[in-house]
Amino acid sequence: MSFIIDKLRKIFPPSIHSFNLEMDRVLRAIEEERQSIVSLSQKIDDQNQLISNELKNISLQTSQIKKQTSEAVWAHIFHDTIVESTWLKDKTFSPGRWAVGYPYLYVMYRILNEVHPKRILELGLGQSTKMIAQYATSFDDVKHVVVENDKSWIDFMLKSFQLSERSSIVQLDLEMATYKEDKAIRVYKNFKEQFVHSKFDFILIDGPIGSDMQQYSRIDILNILPGCIGEDFVIMMDDCERTAENQTTLEIERCLKRYSIPYKRGRYVGQKEFVLILSKNLEFITSM
Structure with a gap:
């Protein structure tokens, strides 16, 4: 079944x-x-x-x-380079953090020592000022101008080293400005009025503070280019690992191209990065 x-x-x-x-x-x-x-x-x-x-x-x-x-290697190179310098009497520097780094100090020293610039504009008072001030003290034909906004910082720095009559500090307040589509860029107030008729062969840009800028930073130089440079020139922009400073260097290049001014660009890297924009005859500075 x-x-x-x-x-x-x-x-x-x-x-x-x-x-x-x-x-x-x-x-x-x-x-x-x-x-x-x-x-x-x-x-x-x-x-x-x-x-x-x-x-x-x-x-x-x-x-x-x-x-x-890289920064440690540059430190050794820098110290070996300046050890027998005749004009750099005070060889103590405190690079890093907000200050310029060792590659910046090294290249700056080589420019001062070998190119011998005579008209120097420095944006931002700091470690680089200590070196350039000694250079200006040693050479009668040098004029060195430093732009700084912070009066208390100026007073503090002047307690540690003395400027000669060939170095001067111009205190300019800060304000926010517009450049292209960027509506809030920190700049030195009345910078253009102060320097529009001046010429320099060495311009160092490490101010104003730009770490919080978004698209462009430290654009003051753009307001006086290309009239502020001679046939032979060097422009150094610190902190170019940041987008805003790097964008400003590209604007400097666009300005030079617009006026058909030949130039070369170089970059040095340590703990931070900086960019050089210079006349073609000084190209060797990009690979020292």
Whole structure:
């Protein structure tokens, strides 16, 4: 009899109830498998994100180590270069952080010592001022002008070193200005009026403070170019690892191109970066 029942079950379809039970079982199995796949996929995504974050951290750490190593190498090169300098009497400097770095000091010294600029404009009072002031003291035909906004900083710095009559500080307040589509750029007030009729062969830009600027920073020089430079010139812009300062150097280049002034561009890297824009005859400065 059981044999006949088995044969009939194979011939006739199962009852609706049995069919529904089987379908529920199959669907539950499929859902469990789907959930398992989703869970595994999420674990893989989480693991990939952890790996990605770790790789980014390693990359940042490696980059920082490279910069610190580069800065240390530049420090040795700088100290070896100035050790026998006849005009740089005070060889103590405190580079880094807000101040210029060792590559900046090294290139600046080489320019002063070998190019012998006579008209120097420095934006931002600091460690570079200590060097240029000694250079100006040693050479009668040099005129050195420093622009600074902070009176208390001026007073503090002048307690540590003395300026000769060939170096002067011009205190200019700060204000916010517009340049192209950027509506808030920190600049020196009345800078153009102060220097529009002056010419310089060495311009150093490390002010005003630009770390919070978004698109452009330290654009003061753009208001007096190209009339402020002679046939032979060097412009140094510090902090060019930042977008805003780097964008300003590109604007300087556009200005020179607009007036068909030949130039070369160079970049030095340590803990920070700076860009040189200079007349073509001084191209050697880009690879010292």
